[in-house]
Amino acid sequence: MTETGIAFETLVGPCRSDLDRPRLTFLHESGAEEVITGREIIDRSEALGRRLVGGTHPGDRVLLAFPAGIDFVVSFLGAVWAGLIPVPVPYPKPRRPLSRYHSIATDSSAILGLTNRETLERVDADSVSSVRWLSPSVLAELDAGATPSRSTGDRSQRPDPDTLFLQYTSGSTGIPKGVCVTLSNLMANLEVIQRGFGLDQLARDRRVVCSWLPAYHDMGLVGILLSTLVHDGHAVFMSPTSFMQRPSRWLSAVSDYQAAITVAPCFGYRYAVAKITDEEMSGMDLSGLRVAACGAEPIDPSVLRAFSERFASVGFSDNAFYPCYGLAECTLMVTGADRLPGSEGGRAVRDGTFDAPGYHCQRISRQGMRDSIARPPEDASDAVELVSSGVSGNATLVRVVDPLSSLPLGENHIGEIWVHSDSVAAGYWDKPETSQSVFGSRLSGDERRYLRTGDLGYLSDGQLYVTGRLKDLIIIRGQNHYPEDLERTVQASIGGRADCLGAVFSVSDETGESLAIVQEVPRGFTAEQSGELLDAIRMAIASEHDLIASAILLIRFASMPRTSSGKVQRGQCRQQFLDDTFKVIDRWQPTIHLDPALFPDKEELLRSVDVSSPHGQQIVRDRIERVLLNWLVGQLGCERNSVDAQRPFAECGIDSLMAVEMSGQMEHWLDVRLSPVIAWSHPNAEKLAEYLADQLLGNQQHTDVVAEQSIETLLAEIESMNEMEVLDEIGKD
DSSP: OOHHHHHHHHHHGGGGGSTTSEEEEEEOTTSOEEEEEHHHHHHHHHHHHHHHHTTOOTTOEEEEEOOSSHHHHHHHHHHHHTTOEEEEOOOOOTTOOGGGGHHHHHHHTOOEEEEOHHHHTTOOTTTTTTOEEEOHHHHHTSOOOSOOOOOOOOOTTOSSTTEEEEEEOSSOSSSOOEEEEEHHHHHHHHHHHHHHHTGGGSOGGGOEEEEOOOTTSHIIIIIIIIHHHHTTOEEEEEOHHHHHHOTHHHHHHHHHTTOSEEEEEHHHHHHHHHHOOHHHHTTOOOTTOOEEEEESSOOOHHHHHHHHHHHGGGTOOGGGEEEEEEOGGGSSEEEEOOOOTTOOSOEEEETTEEEETTEEEEEEEHHHHHTTBOOOOSSGGGEEEEEOOOBOOTTOEEEEEOTTTOOBOOTTBOEEEEEEOTTSOSOBTTOHHHHHHHHOBOOTTOOSOBEEEEEEEEEETTEEEEEEETTOOEEETTEEEOHHHHHHHHHHHTTSOTTSOEEEEEEEETTEEEEEEEEEOOTTOOHHHHHHHHHHHHHHHHHHHOOOEEEEEEEOTTOSOBOTTSOBOHHHHHHHHHHTOSOEEEEEOOOOOOOTTSSOOHHHHHTTOOTTSHHHHHHHHHHHHHHHHHHHHHHHTOOGGGOOTTSOHHHHTOOHHHHHHHHHHHHHHHTOOOOTTHHHHSOSHHHHHHHHHHHHHTOOSOOOOSOGGGGGOOOSSSBTBOOOOOOOOOOOO
16 A cells, blocks of 8 residues: 555544444534535545546645535545645635735645635636646546556655645744644644543544534644544534634534534633523533533633533533643644543642642742743732643653753743654744754753744643743734734835834733734824824734734834844833833724614514515615614724715724624524625625615515635634634634
8 A cells, every 4th residue: 555545544444434424514504514424535535536646746735725614624635545735724715816825835836726616716827826726526527537647746845755734834824834744743643632532431422523613724624623534533513604603503513413522712612601692502411521622822711710600501511621732833732631530629739729620720920920930929919820731641742941041941930832742743844944943952961853832831740831922923813813924014004114113912801812013103203194004004904914903002213122133022012012101102992882772672673664665674774774883883992973884894994703793693683594704795884784674674686695605714713713724713812
């Protein structure tokens, strides 16, 4: 058997134990389920693989740009069967060309791209000239013909010639880095997941995992889909958009399928607590849930407690929580909670340390963290509560190292987290120098190769506590954002002046992580100019990054904290922002103006109106339009006269997550079925109000012009969680 045959059989072989048992169930936004058995997975993947052989060489890279669904899995496995290297990328949002993946295509030297038929019809063939875009459904209609002879392909760019797939790191598409994951890396990490989740202790029919994480994110791809196939389980999954529009779909699916495992970033648990109603909880049964894994971003202990309290009445046990830590460079999982079976409540272990059922927590000094030491707090105001990300196992070694001297640190000292494991990838695609510095570090007297994670943390009694990010990665709503990308956008808003420095960073509030922006302005900047610049920055960040800033400060020229080499000190900048010590010229922060009667009773819309007459129908449209405009005012924190019914939502600053929330709220309010991406096809308040009124009144003159598959497209943030991103998130608050 060839190397690629071994890889394919390793991934799908467990399906042969019962070929007709469902292995993957995708839940469409409409409520329909799409089920595929082991036999169908193998047959469809092999058929696609045979068609991909023609015109390719072993080791050629193929971009996978699919909406959430089973086609992604079949295409990934088909590429493996054909000896190609799959490169998962986020599915493009409606009206956004595939050219946004030019940098990934260029970096990976991809020669082929697979997507669905609908997206194929809007691909600009010249947007990524090196890539030929195809659809599996179109290929299936062609005659595969005779398989041509193939060369061995060019494997010189791979840090390891056995690369199975490339996992591009979340956030930046300007300077992409493709992690080269081998089959041995994957299997080592799946062993970590199996032991951590206790999969070997579950009967085969109980190995059901339910998730909304995007498949292009490492948590969705490795932790959900590939883990399910290799561990002989059953994955029930939906799109991130379906979850965002109605979070109850996630937990209802856990209940309906009696899933034993679910995985989400902290943001997902927070969102569920905030959005799922008592009525939606009626009939739920979460008592079968054994593992509720939480990772991909900082874990807030208050969120875990709130989730436990909220869903205890429907059977959720906080013993199920499984905090964990990982990253794509280590395939996925590094550490996970050492389970505390039989725990009935938190118990003090020693000063500042206690166990919640299922996981460990510590309270340490806020000032001590600034001094890089985890010590007990002086008083309540000095306390910071952290959740342990668990312990390492399966021959995984975690060390905490001084990032400057590369010397190992003792217990309770905060430093950079280094990892040695068979799960650590070979390096980044075609980046030998960066790969050596990130994947090839060594400690004095230790010949083992370590991965430098760029994350900060400390070890205490074997437990890993993650405290921050050495590399300033920003995670908001499960999506990773690189500050350099955001800062470039802000710089462009000010005319690209290199002498005016700017910094972006995340700050925490009651809703989670949000974005703060600080930007220097030239001398002599006027109030009129500052207002225009604040608006320009807001719009640029919203349109280019799908983010809404929680605060924008314009500060005096040359007042930004700098290093001796002139670089921005983001950490110091963030501290000055929190301490409010900047010399501020002007600022913008949203203010909330929510009317308690924002959504009147639906009957109010129809009261005293003859809905059979054109005039009466127009009154209903006007009333819905007024609610939409008031909703925009509340979300954006702006004045009522600054929003206009004919102004596109995107220009108003509505990001994709807010658009999905709007769709969900309107659907609940009017009790009409809506696509979560309705704002893309009815892009302002006037058009959307007209559509909603017609749906409410039963008029059928409007049809949703969004293609069916576009329903699953919106979250390259969670993800991204690509977000992934969920995540490439998911990942990814």
